[in-house]
Amino acid sequence: MQGKRSFHSMLSGVLALSLLLFSCLAQAGRAEASYVNTNMNTFIHDPVDAQNGVPGQEMELHVRIGYNGSNGLYNPPTDEIQNVRVRLSNDQNYLSVNEPNQVKKENPYRNSSGEGDDSEAEDAWEKGYKAGKNNAYKNKLNYVYPVDGGVYPFEINASLFTQEKRLGSMKKGQYADLSFKVRVRSDALKMKDNAGKTSDGYFGIPFTIWYDIPGVSGTQNKTEFINVYVGEAGEVKNPATSNKDKAFTIGEQQSTPVGTRPEVMNYSVNFRNQSGKTLYDVTVKLSPALAENESVQLTQNPKSEAVKDFPFDINEANYDQKFDKVEDNETISPGYSMAIKQNAASGFYPLHYIISYKLAPGADVNATEDDTFFVNVQNPAMVQPPEKKDEDKTRDFNANDRTKARIVVDSYHTEPETVYAGQPFVLVMNVKNASQNIGASNILLNLSSEKVSDSAVFSVEGGASSISLNDLGAGKSSEVRVQLTAAAGVDPKTYGVTVNEKYDSPDFKNAEEKVDLNIPVNQIARLSCSNFDVTPESVEIGAEADATFGINNTGKVTLYNVEAVFEAPSIKSASAYVGNIKPGETGNVDVMLSGVAATEDDGTIPVKINYENVNGEKFSEDAKITLTVVEKLETDDDMQESKAEKEGGGGSPVRPIYGIVGAAAVLSLVFAVFRILKRRRKKKDESI
Known part of the structure; x- marks a missing residue:
């Protein structure tokens, strides 16, 4: 019950904070939105492509996480950070908009007099670096950054700040790309700063990273920014990125369709989703006009009355074909049955296709792209008779009149x-x-x-x-x-x-x-193992030891169905299923090993790590741990029984030394079990 009350209290707090932030943002509309100099970031980085959003529309917000140990304000004194978690920051000092009585942190880009002249930020790197560090030490603030984020352009609700990405451990020089679902406020471009000027479209978005430093108690957290540009729908077609390749490739694995009048031309067009994600509400529209900047490539000399525009009779209101969703790498093939125009010239016609889709189910605005697909139309009735070809050679050159x-x-x-x-x-x-x-x-x-x-x-x-x-x-x-x-x-x-x-x-x-x-x-899949630990390192026959280690995915592809198998003459065969491990993440192995025979070598236990790729092909890597299994210690009861058998009688002889040995063995076993339980409880607490 206490856990439930705690959860409901936390949820109520998030909702209350969200409503407060939304109220502040909705009432103010007076803060400054500006491009943030992310050179001072240590952990949070802009993605390679500039991110664009459209007012009132959902978008997938991308952020790159990692550090190199040299750039930024807060480089940790370690080659690895642990228990890494990332969220959109809900710190009101970054999201609020200069409302009265609102506590606001000092902006180190401004001078001591509080004046906000832009000239004060000319040497942003030098001044910002020093002022940011001094401000952090002076005020003992966790959320310190030498830029004021200003206006917050996203709609705030109970789920916005609960999106959390957990990365486990990250090494210096290792990076991960994360994404978050947001919706751009419909009035994002109408907000005004203190001078009454509207936003220039750039917004600094704060993110907070939590992490642990090995050997240092307490969790660290820092807030840094990425940049987002918000523009009108006509200015930005695709809200995800301004440099995105086309989502669909057209005409793969098919020959140019051929149709001959007066027969009806039946053909289909292949569209393959190459976007890397599932697309929704996909509509393929055949335009009744030829593709722009493309011309008909005539295959025969046409008669003067032959036309070179859209080659088919339009018998339907539209030729739109709809698909609820198209999975990544899936090919759709809309089919058409078209009657060729009576006066269409023979040639290759560039048909204009308009493909629209949504990046998320129920999104308000479609993303669109154009493609061209050629069809070969043959119309013998519109071919110029041979006796007139010489006359045409004297005409002025026109590329559309020449065949190729x-x-x-x-x-x-x-x-x-x-x-x-x-x-x-x-x-x-x-x-x-x-x-x-x-x-x-x-x-x-x-x-x-x-x-x-x-x-x-x-x-x-x-x-x-x-x-x-x-x-x-x-x-x-x-x-x-x-x-x-x-x-x-x-x-x-x-x-x-x-x-x-x-x-x-x-x-x-x-x-x-x-x-x-x-x-x-x-x-090619790549992995490594780390943090091997066996507790205790030596057990008796019939006793158990707890073996743990991490499997790190150091490649760029997901490892599927990862499993660790332990086999050796001294232990009972055991296995631990880890599941899927994404690039840059770590899967943890925790298994109890039972001793069955005394160790006859150096105690090495082979570990085979099995995994599959995306196509189900199986692979394996080898690792090893060390565990020594010894003969079971003879307790005082065992000695008493053995002595009684030799003497041929019963009785209970005095055995103080054997009693001490037995008690020590039991005590050792109790301590080992206590260490295992304590270690598991610690792991459980860390994972919460």
Whole structure:
């Protein structure tokens, strides 16, 4: 009952605090929102991509956690911190907005007179560093940072500040990427500062990190900032990031559909979710207009009355197709049945598809993106008779009137099939001339890779990224093989390779096209073990010892179904199931080992750590602990019985020495059990 009352009291406190904060923010609307200089952060860092939010819309707030031991204000004097927890800060000194009677911490960027002239912050790093430290020592504050966060742009509710990410232990130089669900206030851009000026769109968001320093009593906590930019919906399409790649890739693993009038053209289009997350309320819209900045690639000389706009008759109000949700890496294939226009010219038509989706179920605003997909429409009735072709040659040059081949990558794969970061592989492409009657020559293919932090993900062996083909007849294909290597430090996900094409056709020289390919890159699982502890280190046959240690995921992929197995002649076989361990996290092993035979070697107990990757493939790593099993000590009862048997009679001889030995053995066992129980209770308290 006491635990329940404590929980309800805590929940009531959070709700009361939330209502108070919301009231302050709603009434004030007068604080300053500004970009925070995060160079002074020790633990909390902005993600690589700038984060954008839209008023009134949900967004996923990203933050990067870690320290390198040199940058920032609060570097701990240790190579590892433990029991790491991260939350959005609910400290009113950062969330309040200069209301009367509101306790406010000193802003070290301002001078001693309290004036807030911007000139006082010109040397932010030097002045802020010194003033921030002095202010911390002088006031003995846990939440000290040399910047005032100002206006808080998110809606405050009971769940906002209860989102907590637990990371276990973190070593110096180790980082983890976390995400939090928030909703941007609808009036975020209407707030005004003390001078009556509206926000410039930048907001400093405070986060608090709790951690323990090994060997130091008490939990440490620090509050630091990240930056978020809030803009209007038309200014920011995707609230998650301003540099996000497209969520869907179009047309993978399919040839260009072909339709011939007067038959109805039936085709489908593949859309694969490459965003890395589940998307909701997905709508695929076929626009009745051709893709912008794209033109029809005519395959035959058209008659003057032939049209080169949208090639299909519009028989329905719209061609929208809806999907409740699309899982990560799932492919959807909306199908179409279209009647070709009577006067459509023969050629490749760039159809315009608009894909909208939501990042969370029930979100208010859709994210949208555009894609182009070509279809081959053939209309023999709109082909110019041969006797008029010579007349057309005297006309002024118009690219849309000239025919050219259509070079596509009909299919592709990698050898080996699974690509690992840091390892070479061969990209095999089937390059096809999709034109039915137009040849191509002098074909030059140039490969360019997607970049991460200004570095190419894929590099070509020898540095030469161009491949040439002499000619490719109509409908012909040629296999192209390129040796590539994936960069070692990239995250495990899909990256793009662009094939830039340049080629000649009889009526069109130096035609240029490009094809985008997507190659999944995997990371090899890596783990290490730490903090081995066996209590007691020596047991008798039939007694038990408590063995514990941590399994650290030091790679970039999740370890699934992790299990530790203990097998040795001196102990009873035992195992401990740990479960899944995410990158940067630690799984704890705690198992009781029972002695069954006296140790005949140095006491080494082999430990086999089994785990699986995302595809269910099994792997194992070896570790070891030390436990000595000894013969059971002979108690005074055992000695008495043995003596009685030898003397052939009963009785209870005096045995003070044996009694002392037996009592000592029992006392030792009691102390061992007490140590185990005390240690387990301590672990349980630390995990709460």
